[in-house]
Amino acid sequence: MNRCIHQAESTNHADTTATRGKLLSLPEARRGMLPVILWPAISLLLATLLWVTTAITLSDERREAEISALAEAQTLSQTYSDYIARTVEQVDQLTLLIRYQWERSRQSLRLEDLGSQGAFPMAHYALATVINAEGRPVTANRPIGSALMRFNDRDYFVYHRDNPSRALRIGTPIVGRASQVPVIQFTRRLEREDGSFDGVVLVSVTPGYLTAFFDGSRLGRLGMLAVVGADSIMLAYKIGPSVSEDESYTSRNALRGIPPLSASQQNGSLIGPEWFPDKRPRYVATIPVAAYPLIGMAGIAQEEYLLSYAQARRNILQAAIAASVILLLFSVLGSAWSLRRARHKQQQLEVQETYRLATEGGNEGFYMLRAVRDRVGNVVDFEVVDCNERGAWFYGAGRDQFVGARSSQLNAPAYFPVVMELYRNALQSGFYEDETKIPPGSPIVVEWVHRRLVRSGAGLAITFRDISHIKAHERELSRMANEDALTFLPNRNWLKHHLPGMLDVARQSGSALALMFVDLDNFKNVNDSHGHSAGDELLRSAAERLRSLVRPGDHVVRLGGDEFTVILHPVEHQDEIAIAATRIAQAFHHPFDLVHGKHAISASVGISIFPRDGHDTEALLKNADIAMYQAKSDGKGHFRYYEQSLADRLKARLDMERALQLALSQNQFVLHYQPRVDTLTGELRSLEALVRWKHPDLGLVPPLEFIPLAEETGMILRLGELVLEEACAQISRWKAMPLKLVPVSINVSPYQFNHGDIHHTVTACLQRHRLEPDLVEIEITESSMMGEHAEVSAEMTALRAMGVKLLVDDFGTGFSSLSQLQRLEMDGLKVDRAFTAELVKKPEGEVFFRAIMSMAHALGMSVVAEGVETKEQLQALRAMACDEAQGYFISHPVPASDVRALLQRRFLLPSHDEAATTAP
Numbered sequence: 063m064n065r066c067i068h069q070a071e072s073t074n075h076a077d078t079t080a081t082r083g084k085l086l087s088l089p090e091a092r093r094g095m096l097p098v099i100l101w102p103a104i105s106l107l108l109a110t111l112l113w114v115t116t117a118i119t120l121s122d123e124r125r126e127a128e129i130s131a132l133a134e135a136q137t138l139s140q141t142y143s144d145y146i147a148r149t150v151e152q153v154d155q156l157t158l159l160i161r162y163q164w165e166r167s168r169q170s171l172r173l174e175d176l177g178s179q180g181a182f183p184m185a186h187y188a189l190a191t192v193i194n195a196e197g198r199p200v201t202a203n204r205p206i207g208s209a210l211m212r213f214n215d216r217d218y219f220v221y222h223r224d225n226p227s228r229a230l231r232i233g234t235p236i237v238g239r240a241s242q243v244p245v246i247q248f249t250r251r252l253e254r255e256d257g258s259f260d261g262v263v264l265v266s267v268t269p270g271y272l273t274a275f276f277d278g279s280r281l282g283r284l285g286m287l288a289v290v291g292a293d294s295i296m297l298a299y300k301i302g303p304s305v306s307e308d309e310s311y312t313s314r315n316a317l318r319g320i321p322p323l324s325a326s327q328q329n330g331s332l333i334g335p336e337w338f339p340d341k342r343p344r345y346v347a348t349i350p351v352a353a354y355p356l357i358g359m360a361g362i363a364q365e366e367y368l369l370s371y372a373q374a375r376r377n378i379l380q381a382a383i384a385a386s387v388i389l390l391l392f393s394v395l396g397s398a399w400s401l402r403r404a405r406h407k408q409q410q411l412e413v414q415e416t417y418r419l420a421t422e423g424g425n426e427g428f429y430m431l432r433a434v435r436d437r438v439g440n441v442v443d444f445e446v447v448d449c450n451e452r453g454a455w456f457y458g459a460g461r462d463q464f465v466g467a468r469s470s471q472l473n474a475p476a477y478f479p480v481v482m483e484l485y486r487n488a489l490q491s492g493f494y495e496d497e498t499k500i501p502p503g504s505p506i507v508v509e510w511v512h513r514r515l516v517r518s519g520a521g522l523a524i525t526f527r528d529i530s531h532i533k534a535h536e537r538e539l540s541r542m543a544n545e546d547a548l549t550f551l552p553n554r555n556w557l558k559h560h561l562p563g564m565l566d567v568a569r570q571s572g573s574a575l576a577l578m579f580v581d582l583d584n585f586k587n588v589n590d591s592h593g594h595s596a597g598d599e600l601l602r603s604a605a606e607r608l609r610s611l612v613r614p615g616d617h618v619v620r621l622g623g624d625e626f627t628v629i630l631h632p633v634e635h636q637d638e639i640a641i642a643a644t645r646i647a648q649a650f651h652h653p654f655d656l657v658h659g660k661h662a663i664s665a666s667v668g669i670s671i672f673p674r675d676g677h678d679t680e681a682l683l684k685n686a687d688i689a690m691y692q693a694k695s696d697g698k699g700h701f702r703y704y705e706q707s708l709a710d711r712l713k714a715r716l717d718m719e720r721a722l723q724l725a726l727s728q729n730q731f732v733l734h735y736q737p738r739v740d741t742l743t744g745e746l747r748s749l750e751a752l753v754r755w756k757h758p759d760l761g762l763v764p765p766l767e768f769i770p771l772a773e774e775t776g777m778i779l780r781l782g783e784l785v786l787e788e789a790c791a792q793i794s795r796w797k798a799m800p801l802k803l804v805p806v807s808i809n810v811s812p813y814q815f816n817h818g819d820i821h822h823t824v825t826a827c828l829q830r831h832r833l834e835p836d837l838v839e840i841e842i843t844e845s846s847m848m849g850e851h852a853e854v855s856a857e858m859t860a861l862r863a864m865g866v867k868l869l870v871d872d873f874g875t876g877f878s879s880l881s882q883l884q885r886l887e888m889d890g891l892k893v894d895r896a897f898t899a900e901l902v903k904k905p906e907g908e909v910f911f912r913a914i915m916s917m918a919h920a921l922g923m924s925v926v927a928e929g930v931e932t933k934e935q936l937q938a939l940r941a942m943a944c945d946e947a948q949g950y951f952i953s954h955p956v957p958a959s960d961v962r963a964l965l966q967r968r969f970l971l972p973s974h975d976e977a978a979t980t981a982p
Contacts, residue, residue, distance in 0.1 A: 105389040112389070116382040120375055127371040128345070132330030135347040135362050138280055139330075143349035143358030146272060146289055150248075150354050153265050154230050156190065157250045160263045161228075164192055164252060166727075169260075173203045188241040188266040192252070193219065195261050199240070206240035213239065213264075222251040222262050232355065234295045238266050246272070246297055255720065269298035284363035286344055289356055297356070301340060332364065427453030427526035430518070433489060434468065444469045444485055444522070456526050458507045477503040488515035488522060497529060509533070546620040548598055549605035557619045557627060561679045564631055568672055573632040575672040576639045579686035580608065580646060582624035583664040583698040592658045600661060603654045611645050627683070633671070643667050643701035651699065664699030666690050675704045688712055718771055721757070726780050730756050733788050734955035735806070737964055738926055738948040741939050744971030746964060747946055748839065750807045751789040752955050753781070773813045782814045786827050790838070792958050794831040801965045807839035807869060815842055816853075821860035828864075835865030841892065843871050858886050872928070873914065883921055891918040895929020898949070901938045912942055936971075 164171045173190055191202035197214025199206055213219050218233050233247040245266035252260040272289045281287070288299040330347040338344065344361035351358055365372075428450045434443040445468050454464035457472060473481050480501075488494035494515040500506045509530040516523045544556035552560070561577075568575040582604060589597040601624065608618045608626055617629040630642055650665035668690025676682040685704040691712075693702035725731065735749040755763035772778040789808050796803055810820060820840070828835060840861060858868055869890035870883070874897055883891075893914055900907025911927075918925045927939050930949030939947055952970055964970065 105391075109386050109389040112382055112385055116378055120378060123371055123374060124368075127368055128332070131345040131362055131364070131367045132332075132347065134280065134367070135330045135345045135360055136349075138285075138360035138362070139347035139349045139358055142287055142360045143351050146356060146358045147352045147354065149272060150232070150351065150356065153248045153267060154354075156187075157230060157248055157263045157265050160190065160192065160265070161250050161252060164263070169200075171201060173201045176203070187271075188238055188243055188245045188268055190265045191240070191263075193262045193264055195223075195259055200261075202240070211240065213262075216247075218247055218249040218264070219262055222249060223259050225251070226257070227251065228253070230354075232291065232297075234291065234293075235269055235297055241266060244269055270300075272298040273300045280362075281360070282363055282366040284340070284342060284344075284366055286338070286346070286359075286361035286363075288359040288361075290348070290359060291356060301338075333361065425452065425527060427456045427524075429453050429524040429526075430521060431469075431485070431524060432521040441482075441486055441489065443482075447521070453526065456507060456511070456528075457505050472505050474503045474505070477501070485515070485522060489517055492517040497533075499533075549602050549620050551605050551609075551618055551620045551626075553619065554621050557621070558679065561629065561682075564629065565672055565678065568631060571632070573634070574636075574674075576630040576633050576642075577670050577672070577682045577686050578628040578630070578639075578643060578646070578701075579668040579670075579683070579690040580626040580628060581666050581668075581690050581694070582626075582650075583666055583694065585624040585663060588661055588663070592661075596656060596658050596661075599656050600654055600663070603656065604650075604665075607649055608646065611649055612642065616642075627686075636671070639669060639671070640701075643669060647699055647701055666693040666698050667701035668693055668704065669701060670704045715771070718768070719775060722755075722768055722771060722775075722777055725755060725757070726777060726784070729784060730758070731781070731784055731788070732756050732762075732957065733785065733792065734957055735961050736948060736955040737953050737970055738807075738946045739952055739970050741927070741936070741944045741947045744952075744969045746804055746968050746970055748805045748807055749961065749964075750841070750948065750955075751785060751809070753785050769811070773811055776813070776817075778811050778813045779817060782810060783823065785809075786823065790827045790831040790833055793833055793837055796961070796965065797833070799962070801962065802968075803837060803965070805837050805839045805867065807841050809841045809871060812843060815857065820857050821864065824861065824866060825864060836867070839867040839869055839889075841869045841871040844873065855886060858888075862887065862889075869926070870923075883917075883923075888921075888923055890924045890926060892926040892928050892948075895949070898927045898929045898935055898939075899931075902932070902934045908938065908942070911944075915942060915944060933972075 160171070160173065160176070163176065171192065173192065187203065189202060189204065189206065191199045191206060193213050194200050197212040197216075197219055199211060199213065214223075216239075218231055221231060228251050231249045233249065235244055235246050237243065238245040238247070245268055248265045248267070250263045252263060254260045273287050283302055286299070286301045289297040291297050330345055333344050333346045335341040335343045343364045345364060345367065346359060346361040348357050348359045350356070428448075429446060430448040431444040432447045433441045434445055436442050446465055449461060449464055451461050454461045457464060459467075469481055469485070470478055484494070495513070497510065497512050499510050500508065506526075508528045510528070510533040512527040512529045514525045544552060544559070546553040564575060582600075585597065585600070588600055601620075604624075605618065605620060605626070608628065612618060612628055612630070616631065619627040619629070621627055628642070628646070630639060633639060646667055647665055650663060653660040653662040668686045668688065670676055670682045670685040670689065672682060675685045689702045689704040693700050696702065732754050733751045734754055735751055737746050738748040738750065739745060740747055753765060753769075755765075755768055757763050769778070772781050786808055789806050793803065793806055814820065824838065824840070828838065861868060867889040868886075869892055870888050871892050872894045873891050874894040891914070893911065897907065897911050897914065901911055915925050924945040926946040926948055927935075927944050928948050930936055930939065930947045930951050932951060935949075936947060936951060953964070956964070
């Protein structure tokens, strides 16, 4: 450092000396060359040309060999990275399988059974186990020692216990407590149904499992493979094909010193011998592993790959040396001495020229400052004693103007104390380095500088580097990370990082903050009908409309898809929130004028308020989302405030969904059967299968409490299959008794009819239980007939062709028309209980019922009256010659065990003899 300072302080003197050296070099060279005879000079020139040619040749050949080696290392690294991705994916899938089986089996999984089924085919799985919430292993694929062993002190256990993420975690190599061998541990969090911590799935593999890949034909005898974690810790490493797993594990310490290659070096780089345990340099390339925080590294030993180049180099050098010896024979000692002297002088000139170029043509500004002290020794100013042209440029001046100036002259009075404080601290500590944004009032002409201050004697040596372009690039990257590319609104990442700060401001000021969750209703229809370009145009227009509806200080954020968030802050009164929400909801009632035409959509808005509805970003977003879904349920195009009851309702629904899913997996359903009888005689004509949920805690749950949920979630398809299967199985059991059977009618929901292949399902079930088609009837609601006419008609035609009768259930509550009934050729019509109840209440009830019967009989359909609960209703039906009746007056739905008595009894009315007296 002192030598550099000395050179900097005597730059003018050095330049003068260099100039004088140049003036003297020509006559001195001439005097030196006088004793040299002609042939020795020519020989020396030829030797120089020979070695230049040799050097260029060797350099070109080595460069080509190294380019080839780096390309080979890149290819190997990519192949090895892909191998690691597949290998880790297998372990990842295994952890997912264990977690799924564990949660599905209600914590009764035995990994020994999975192992016997081939789930652990590889020898490198040192251990697969499930550890409970107390840290004890509860099942494993192999014996793990004492049952009292605990793992709750392991890093992975603490991480999963305190972190709600269910993602895969890859640990660093350690000696396994159960396996007692070096292992890499892959873990996942287990959760109970309420989301609380329930333990850890652990799969351990030996480090050798990750380095089993080896291509000896390309890596060579000294080829290197390594796996590096995202934290730059080596997970596995080996050289050559025969390194043992223990060596692979322990040798990772030798690689801890290798810095990770930068993104620009991923195509390959030569790594020096000091970074490897065998002290051999290698061509190394790294490739990040897809989908996992790992880096695959492959290296080719330099000495192996450059063997052919080394042989060629020896041959060329031997030839060049031989030629040089011959040429040197023509030289004389005096000529050699003169030549060496001339070269020495030239080297001095080159050093001087290099220093001049380094200080005058570089990107860094260089300054030497001398501390100016007062009479008592206090530093009161700094004087520039030397600098380069770049250094003067930073202050908008030339070098001649800058040298000799003082800081008090260069800086404005308001900024001078700041500069002096910095210089004094650097002079006292000996070193200071930072990146700083140049404030207003500074004479420096750039926006950002990297500066380094080093104490040198009684002054400072300072370097400045302009980093304004780097900071501009960083700002652009930050903008891209926090801005939605389609609408140019802030995105979810922006919300995640900025909303907590807004909440802190609101908390400190005692003001409220409102978060609105805005979802565009029916946006999917635009995408489906006009394509994604129209959807994108609509989203941009919606973003502009939202921005125009809020105050300048409020924020509109696009979360993704058709979901937006509006942040209102500060909020003094709740009326402000209602006004803003109303403005948004009403504004979206106006159509959007797009390229493809006008499109009308609405917006549903859910509102949560800080601090009433949550104290952090996650809670406010979740509660606003809940309120938005309630607004949609209320009819869309409105806003709704969050209430605790909404969350309770949502939780109850989710609990019911989970319970229904469990009920389907465990088949907690039973069938009850309600008879249909001939209205006149009371003879049993059919049985209707009615599903009941046999809940382990609630008992029998009626259909109205779970059928709508099953239809909304799509679980009705599986439930319908269970009902059909159980009904056919029960008919088969009755048939085997034997009993005189009647048809069993099975309800099929609109969702099943429009999304399931009903006639194939029925056919397969009948064949499986060896039943005749006339023993099964299908009841469908009117809404089932409102689907695509061709598909509905094809399904019904196929069922009737099989011999299965079709009945319209709950007629009068839907939207079917006479033309639909005529087109679909139904066999029977079941009149809804609401019409039966009106029969004896007022004359209009009988008129409506007779009209329905007349229409049905005209179309060739039989009529069944549902909900017959009184003797008077039965008598009225008999008087009208209604075909069949069903209801509590005849029989409640009964379990399958009671049906045998009904089949044997046959006549189910209280007194079927009464038919003779009431017959028309």
